Structures are given as C-alpha cells and as structure tokens.
Amino acid sequence: MTDRSLRLVLVSTPIGWVGSGAGGGVELTLSSLVQGLAQQGHQLTLIAPRGSSLPKGCSTLSIKLVEVAGADQPSWQHADEDAPVLIPPMGVLPAMLEEALRLSAEADAVLNFGYDWLPMWITPWVPAPMFHLISMGAVSMVMKRAIESVSRWNQGRLAFHTLRQASDFDLLQPARVVGNGFDLSQYIFREESGGPLGWAGRIAPEKGLEDAAAAAAALGDRLLVWGLREDDAYANAVEAAVPAGTIEWRGFLSTSDLQKELGDCRALLNTPKWNEAYGNVVVEAMACGVPVIAYDRGGPGELVRSGENGLLVSPDDVSELTAAVSRCETIQRRACRDWVERHASCAVFSQRVETWIREGLAADGNITAMH
Structure with missing residues (x-):
C-alpha cells in the first residue's frame, strides 16, 4: 500500500x-x-x-x-x-x-x-x-x-x-x-577552473576567516568573502592583518547571486574553528563545480572526500592550507557536482x-x- x-x-x-x-x-x-x-x-x-x-x-x-x-x-x-x-x-x-x-x-x-x-x-x-x-x-x-x-x-x-x-x-x-x-536547479555548474579563491560564511571568529585570508595573502591572491558580517571588530582585524586588496567583501547574497560569483572561483577555502554541524557553503560550492579545500574538522571533514570533490588539510595549519591550493586543479569539477547530486x-x-x-x-x- x-x-x-x-x-x-x-x-x-x-x-x-x-x-x-x-x-x-x-x-x-x-x-x-x-x-x-x-x-x-x-x-x-x-x-x-x-x-x-x-x-x-x-x-x-x-x-x-x-x-x-x-x-x-x-x-x-x-x-x-x-x-x-x-x-x-x-x-x-x-x-x-x-x-x-x-x-x-x-x-x-x-x-x-x-x-x-x-x-x-x-x-x-x-x-x-x-x-x-x-x-x-x-x-x-x-x-x-x-x-x-x-x-x-x-x-x-x-x-x-x-x-x-x-x-x-x-x-x-x-x-x-x-x-x-539543496535545490540544485539554483546552482549552475561551471566547467572552467580559473578565477580567485573564495570563502563564505558568517563573519565571526568561529568560522576562521583569518586563516583563509593568510593563505590568500601568502599566495598573493584575492579572496572573495561572502556572508553576514556579524562581528565588525573581528572583520576589521582580519582585514588589517593582510595586505590591502587581499580581501574583497561581497556581502550576504541571495542563493542566485551567490552561486553566480562562487562558480567563478577555482577553489573555496573552508576553515572552521569549531565542530561545524554540516557546512552548507561546502556543498553550495561543489554544486557549482568548485573544489573545496577544508580543515578536517566537523561536518566539512565528513563532506569533503579528499581527491574526489576537494582536499582535506590538518585543522588550523595555514601552511598546509596554502600548499593545498596549488593542487586544487587535480580535482575534476564535474566530480564535485556529481557528488552533490548523489548525496545532497x-x-x-x-x-x-x-x-x-x-x-x-x-x-x-x-x-x-x-x-
């Protein structure tokens, strides 16, 4: 029945x-x-x-x-x-x-x-x-x-x-x-792998933006940052700690606007300082075909299959995070989208x-x- x-x-x-x-x-x-x-x-x-x-x-x-x-x-x-x-x-x-x-x-x-x-x-x-x-x-x-x-x-x-x-x-x-x-009809798959680095989440200390910013600065790269700015003092301190122009604040965007910009990135950096329950932005990036380089901590460490849809690095290790960026092009962007379609x-x-x-x-x- x-x-x-x-x-x-x-x-x-x-x-x-x-x-x-x-x-x-x-x-x-x-x-x-x-x-x-x-x-x-x-x-x-x-x-x-x-x-x-x-x-x-x-x-x-x-x-x-x-x-x-x-x-x-x-x-x-x-x-x-x-x-x-x-x-x-x-x-x-x-x-x-x-x-x-x-x-x-x-x-x-x-x-x-x-x-x-x-x-x-x-x-x-x-x-x-x-x-x-x-x-x-x-x-x-x-x-x-x-x-x-x-x-x-x-x-x-x-x-x-x-x-x-x-x-x-x-x-x-x-x-x-x-x-x-996730409503995957809202996320456009992007085959190309160029573009800047990205980071997304609430702008608050437990999200670890400072580590992603330090990695981008070490590479001389831009870091696009999306999210609700919960803690202005923290955001200002992160920006002051890296060369001018490293961080490009993109604000809190609708899903439609976020995925358009996120899809241009060659990788999303995910740097939680706490036991993240899941990691929505990790899956949103992969839905666009963007590999994720994440700390092996909490939910993101369970979602990222290293070598398949991204790369996992030791938690709080900025040098390892930085080195992993050069390997993100080994990840097939189609494999990222395929994982999301099967699991999320x-x-x-x-x-x-x-x-x-x-x-x-x-x-x-x-x-x-x-x-």
Whole structure:
C-alpha cells in the first residue's frame, strides 16, 4: 500500500524572520526541506517569526505560512559553556511553540528547527509527536544535557546533519544522520577552473576567516568573502592583518547571486574553528563545480572526500592550507557536482527526513502515518 501524505507542522528558527539571514544555515536547510517535502505531496504548515516569507521555489506549492510576533530568541552560537537559558519577555520562541501545539491536533507530527532548550524540554510532556533536526553541536552544557535527555527518552525524535556533529553528544544508540539538501536547479555548474579563491560564511571568529585570508595573502591572491558580517571588530582585524586588496567583501547574497560569483572561483577555502554541524557553503560550492579545500574538522571533514570533490588539510595549519591550493586543479569539477547530486539534492534530503519521521511515528505505535 502506498504511504499516505504526512501532515506536518514545521517550526522555524526563532532567531530572525525567514529571509533575514540571521538564522544562518538553518534557513537554507528549512528552504530545501519545505520544498522537497511539499513536492512529495506532504501537507505542510510553516510557523515562523513575523516578517517571514516562504522560501524561493515554494510559492506555487501547497504550504501554509503562519507568522508569529515576538522578540527574537538569543542564539546559543556564542554562548559560554555554562550559559543559562534565556527567554526574552514576549519572546517569539514560546509563541511559536504555542501555535505549533495548537495546530498539532490536526497534524501527524511537529518538526522543530530551533536549536534551543524549551522545545527539547517540552517534548516528553506534550501529546504531539515532536521531532528535532539538530543544527549545531554541543555549544553549551545546558543544551548538551537537553538533547541528551530527549535521546534517553526517545532517540527516534532526534536527527543530525553529520556523524561528527552527533559525536558531540552522549547518545544511547547510533545517531540518525539525514545530511542536508539543496535545490540544485539554483546552482549552475561551471566547467572552467580559473578565477580567485573564495570563502563564505558568517563573519565571526568561529568560522576562521583569518586563516583563509593568510593563505590568500601568502599566495598573493584575492579572496572573495561572502556572508553576514556579524562581528565588525573581528572583520576589521582580519582585514588589517593582510595586505590591502587581499580581501574583497561581497556581502550576504541571495542563493542566485551567490552561486553566480562562487562558480567563478577555482577553489573555496573552508576553515572552521569549531565542530561545524554540516557546512552548507561546502556543498553550495561543489554544486557549482568548485573544489573545496577544508580543515578536517566537523561536518566539512565528513563532506569533503579528499581527491574526489576537494582536499582535506590538518585543522588550523595555514601552511598546509596554502600548499593545498596549488593542487586544487587535480580535482575534476564535474566530480564535485556529481557528488552533490548523489548525496545532497532536495529530493534525497527530504526522503531521508520523511523516512526518519515515519519510522519514529511507527515506533511510537502511530501506524496511521504509515498507510
């Protein structure tokens, strides 16, 4: 018997409205998954902060957008290890969860994208089956414990982007890894291999831009930099440490504009200083045919197959990073695109997520979602 469509309530990140860029890679993940699940015929309601819009490519699909007012939730991204839980007065996070639970009576499951304590804590106590796509590693002790607590109660409710991300947590069972997905129709493959070096990500210390800039400077090369400038003092310090003209700031661009410029690069440098959960820009570059030279750390170290779609170098080793640039032309650009098509398309990603949710519901005895 053919599986019937699922009725899903999706809860967006509470850090900025969808389209603002404040949610970082979660926004791209959300966009891809909403599109993929809708194309598979599932009935979706997306709950997001006021001002949000449906992701590009979703306007013609049957998706209901519910906007909720409230103050943005502080990000755990830069929190200290022992940071406490903070919820602003009139915060958007509890307001979105209230709406999700109200709508869950007519849904099969709630899928949460927000990396925060409150949705984890309420999961065992609400009648709605709540699933969580975890977007970061263990950035603080309270979040580590909250995620591990859900794991001990029912690990089937958790999924991760990579095994390296999941390794941050003490799980009782092997982690469910769903990867990530991209609308590949938005990324034009570029066969030519010339052009400058590129770097993309939030402009913040944990992303390690200074190492990429130092490598470009050592080669006398330009480094195109794309991303939301979160920390001006850090950005200015990185620029001051290399010769004038080394860094060319390109700003935070739409996917369409980013891939046009990114595709011109001969390589993308990826230099995370922390356990990156996945590495969206790594896959975006490869989708354009651009090889990635990455530190063998976190998600990027799991995505880059050295010699196939890029090169891995020792973490924090700028000299090794610099030397690897001369070898990037040994990577076939078509092989980069082929890897993405096999492992990280919208369809592949959404099917993994659907399977995870169906199996989780079935394990809980909810057989109606399976038929």
